Amino acid sequence: MRIKSVKGTNDYLPEQVALREHMEQTILACYRENGFRRIMTPALEDIENLDKSDGGENLNLIFKIMKRGEKLTKAMETGDNLSDMGLRYDLTLPLTRYFSANRAKLELPFKCIQMDRVYRAEQPQKGRLREFIQCDIDIIGDNSPSCEMELITVTAKALQRLDIGTFTVKINDRKVLNALLLQCGFAEEQLPSVCISFDKLDKIGTEGVIAELQEKEFAPEAIDSFASVLAELPLSIDAVAARIGNEMTDGLRSIIENAQALSDGGYTIEFDISLVRGQGYYTGTVFEIKSDKFRGSVAGGGRYDNLIGKFVGENVAACGFSIGFERIFGILSDMNRSASLRKKIAYVYDSDYAAVYPKAEALRGDFDVSLFRRPKKMKGFLDRLEASGFAGFITENSENIEYFG
Amino acid sequence: MRIKSVKGTNDYLPEQVALREHMEQTILACYRENGFRRIMTPALEDIENLDKSDGGENLNLIFKIMKRGEKLTKAMETGDNLSDMGLRYDLTLPLTRYFSANRAKLELPFKCIQMDRVYRAEQPQKGRLREFIQCDIDIIGDNSPSCEMELITVTAKALQRLDIGTFTVKINDRKVLNALLLQCGFAEEQLPSVCISFDKLDKIGTEGVIAELQEKEFAPEAIDSFASVLAELPLSIDAVAARIGNEMTDGLRSIIENAQALSDGGYTIEFDISLVRGQGYYTGTVFEIKSDKFRGSVAGGGRYDNLIGKFVGENVAACGFSIGFERIFGILSDMNRSASLRKKIAYVYDSDYAAVYPKAEALRGDFDVSLFRRPKKMKGFLDRLEASGFAGFITENSENIEYFG
Numbered sequence: 001m002r003i004k005s006v007k008g009t010n011d012y013l014p015e016q017v018a019l020r021e022h023m024e025q026t027i028l029a030c031y032r033e034n035g036f037r038r039i040m041t042p043a044l045e046d047i048e049n050l051d052k053s054d055g056g057e058n059l060n061l062i063f064k065i066m067k068r069g070e071k072l073t074k075a076m077e078t079g080d081n082l083s084d085m086g087l088r089y090d091l092t093l094p095l096t097r098y099f100s101a102n103r104a105k106l107e108l109p110f111k112c113i114q115m116d117r118v119y120r121a122e123q124p125q126k127g128r129l130r131e132f133i134q135c136d137i138d139i140i141g142d143n144s145p146s147c148e149m150e151l152i153t154v155t156a157k158a159l160q161r162l163d164i165g166t167f168t169v170k171i172n173d174r175k176v177l178n179a180l181l182l183q184c185g186f187a188e189e190q191l192p193s194v195c196i197s198f199d200k201l202d203k204i205g206t207e208g209v210i211a212e213l214q215e216k217e218f219a220p221e222a223i224d225s226f227a228s229v230l231a232e233l234p235l236s237i238d239a240v241a242a243r244i245g246n247e248m249t250d251g252l253r254s255i256i257e258n259a260q261a262l263s264d265g266g267y268t269i270e271f272d273i274s275l276v277r278g279q280g281y282y283t284g285t286v287f288e289i290k291s292d293k294f295r296g297s298v299a300g301g302g303r304y305d306n307l308i309g310k311f312v313g314e315n316v317a318a319c320g321f322s323i324g325f326e327r328i329f330g331i332l333s334d335m336n337r338s339a340s341l342r343k344k345i346a347y348v349y350d351s352d353y354a355a356v357y358p359k360a361e362a363l364r365g366d367f368d369v370s371l372f373r374r375p376k377k378m379k380g381f382l383d384r385l386e387a388s389g390f391a392g393f394i395t396e397n398s399e400n401i402e403y404f405g
Numbered sequence: 406m407r408i409k410s411v412k413g414t415n416d417y418l419p420e421q422v423a424l425r426e427h428m429e430q431t432i433l434a435c436y437r438e439n440g441f442r443r444i445m446t447p448a449l450e451d452i453e454n455l456d457k458s459d460g461g462e463n464l465n466l467i468f469k470i471m472k473r474g475e476k477l478t479k480a481m482e483t484g485d486n487l488s489d490m491g492l493r494y495d496l497t498l499p500l501t502r503y504f505s506a507n508r509a510k511l512e513l514p515f516k517c518i519q520m521d522r523v524y525r526a527e528q529p530q531k532g533r534l535r536e537f538i539q540c541d542i543d544i545i546g547d548n549s550p551s552c553e554m555e556l557i558t559v560t561a562k563a564l565q566r567l568d569i570g571t572f573t574v575k576i577n578d579r580k581v582l583n584a585l586l587l588q589c590g591f592a593e594e595q596l597p598s599v600c601i602s603f604d605k606l607d608k609i610g611t612e613g614v615i616a617e618l619q620e621k622e623f624a625p626e627a628i629d630s631f632a633s634v635l636a637e638l639p640l641s642i643d644a645v646a647a648r649i650g651n652e653m654t655d656g657l658r659s660i661i662e663n664a665q666a667l668s669d670g671g672y673t674i675e676f677d678i679s680l681v682r683g684q685g686y687y688t689g690t691v692f693e694i695k696s697d698k699f700r701g702s703v704a705g706g707g708r709y710d711n712l713i714g715k716f717v718g719e720n721v722a723a724c725g726f727s728i729g730f731e732r733i734f735g736i737l738s739d740m741n742r743s744a745s746l747r748k749k750i751a752y753v754y755d756s757d758y759a760a761v762y763p764k765a766e767a768l769r770g771d772f773d774v775s776l777f778r779r780p781k782k783m784k785g786f787l788d789r790l791e792a793s794g795f796a797g798f799i800t801e802n803s804e805n806i807e808y809f810g
Contacts, residue, residue: 368438
């Protein structure tokens with residue numbers, strides 16, 4: 001028997017599970033109070049739905065489930081697809097399907113929470129798992145900028161409750177960025193390619209971005225004009241407005257001002273023209289949350305007005321924000337954050353379980369109490385209890401809890 | 406796009422998720438207070454671990470994950486196994502692997518909770534899903550009867566907190582049953598086959614069981630003697646003791662008496678010699694909880710001392726009890742049990758999200774408050790809110806919540 005969990009997956013020890021549960025319940029409580037409601041979908045999806053979905057690179061990372069019985073035999077003979085289902089690689093495709101299937105029963109705008117496992121056949125590396133939790137809130141059926149204000153405010157509040165330290169919300173708008181690129185002189189059809197290069201700014205720097213645009217043989221005047229933008233980074237929204245006009249930036253400016261006002265000074269909302277975010281499905285605002293202590297983002301999202309509509313055959317506005325659950329779990333674990341809200345106590349008895357049970361029960365208002373028969377080797381037993389997170393123990397004939405450490 | 410969830414799986418609406426979460430948190434809180442600690446394992450397991458496991462019929466129901474990339478190509482060419490992983494069909498195999506992999510970090514006896522999704526390629530029918538939640542507690546490394554007392558007491562308490570109505574705990578011991586069958590005159594090696602027939606009592610009745618034993622051509626005297634046992638059903642533990650001796654029944658009697666004493670009169674512990682439970686891995690006590698209102702059992706478990714040891718190459722005592730999560734979800738849904746602990750209120754505003762946000766926030770101590778811009782058609786909007794479980798709404802210029810219904 002292979003006793004290690006399969007590649008790219010984790011077994012979680014009780015103390016780790018306690019931290020994960022604490023994270024889950026903290027986030028869920030914040031979202032629920034703000035009127036978001038959790039939905040659940042299966043981890044399995046139809047393989048054609050997955051294959052045809054808008055997942056970009058992720059489509060190559062789908063774990064496929066084999067057909068069974070006669071269907072498998074037949075598929076083997078005919079060279080047909082051997083798979084009929086797959087494990088979801090994100091929660092956006094399931095949300096799209098769910099919304100289409102259940103919309104008659106849902107209030108609009110629909111404000112929903114998803115927090116669940118997804119699967120990707122990645123090459124595992126530090127912080128990249130094959131089975132991991134995604135944690136999304138979405139507002140479907142509302143095209144007003146209040147969605148952005150709400151998603152940013154609620155997500156930031158959840159992170160504050162998790163006490164991850166200071167953070168900054170970065171925000172941009174694809175439409176603003178596109179207008180700026182057009183103003184530089186790029187053509188409409190060149191914008192996606194320019195954005196792909198611009199998205200690499202963090203990795204390859206300004207010179208790298210310009211070199212890549214030159215390689216792609218865009219008009220030198222456009223590249224020069226864009227280079228002058230890059231030289232001014234970080235660009236204020238006023239500087240962008242000066243180039244493309246206030247009417248293009250007013251919506252974004254209002255979101256930033258209002259979200260900042262709602263922050264109670266707890267975090268900063270920062271316009272960042274260089275925030276692109278890879279996913280092709282974003283149509284307007286995009287946002288990310290950067291922790292001041294750790295590299296990379298701890299949350300990301302944006303507006304994706306055309307994605308759900310594509311499947312239901314009409315326009316459906318949608319905007320979402322996703323917390324990087326596993327990343328924050330890593331951050332809090334590194335901080336040695338323990339999440340046991342109640343202390344765990346061992347009640348060590350000598351022989352009669354039923355007789356001591358009521359005594360243990362009497363302590364359960366204050367502690368999680370685990371009953372153990374007195375072991376032969378008390379010292380080693382107590383050491384293991386301490387190592388696995390117990391706060392102390394009490395014996396049958398003692399009045400007091402003996403705390404460890 | 407196929408908008409229905411794949412066969413045998415469910416999308417859950419927000420109200421259903423609220424009930425499922427309420428069930429989960431109620432059960433978990435009860436288990437945790439009693440010192441059980443949750444562990445988590447991946448839904449994916451190595452295919453060989455699964456194929457070689459002790460799952461009986463379930464081994465035919467494994468969803469297999471296809472190999473990927475070059476490994477798949479190679480397996481296709483060589484006729485090798487196309488699958489390298491599978492979805493777990495229960496939580497016992499993962500627990501066995503987990504215990505083996507992590508035992509140095511676990512206190513002994515290890516009292517653990519598992520509550521997670523499992524997968525079986527069943528033909529779906531009412532109450533039988535392909536993706537469903539299992540909810541187990543286990544005590545590993547303790548061979549004393551206090552395990553049974555504890556598992557029964559804690560599981561029954563969890564069910565009481567879920568308020569599923571009155572129920573009865575049925576208990577038997579494989580060793581007692583075996584002794585009785587030997588006393589009837591069956592041979593040691595015939596016992597598993599006799600038990601398989603006896604296990605069908607509910608379905609085929611006493612005469613059916615006897616007929617099946619005759620078909621199997623067991624000794625007529627043994628069948629006659631067993632028939633006289635069947636005629637006396639329900640047999641008291643005293644009646645069994647009279648046949649096989651008190652020393653065989655004392656352990657079970659003590660468990661029943663102690664568990665009954667710990668019940669505070671809230672439920673009955675009932676000896677039931679006809680309780681067999683199918684799984685081949687049980688080695689001693691077996692127990693089930695029957696709801697008085699609904700057919701079938703709502704929880705089941707027993708002692709399985711040899712299962713974990715088989716993998717780690719030594720004897721490891723183990724005993725577990727599993728709540729039928731989906732069955733209870735069905736029962737509570739049929740009772741129209743709603744699980745929203747806090748009322749959901751819609752805050753309907755006219756235009757300025759940021760201005761009304763603080764007003765909504767002020768209500769969040771008492772309610773989950775969802776902000777909605779005033780829609781064009783207020784009546785239809787309010788109808789949908791009511792239908793999807795909102796308790797009422799408040800508008801921007803009103804002082805009072807208007808409750809629905």
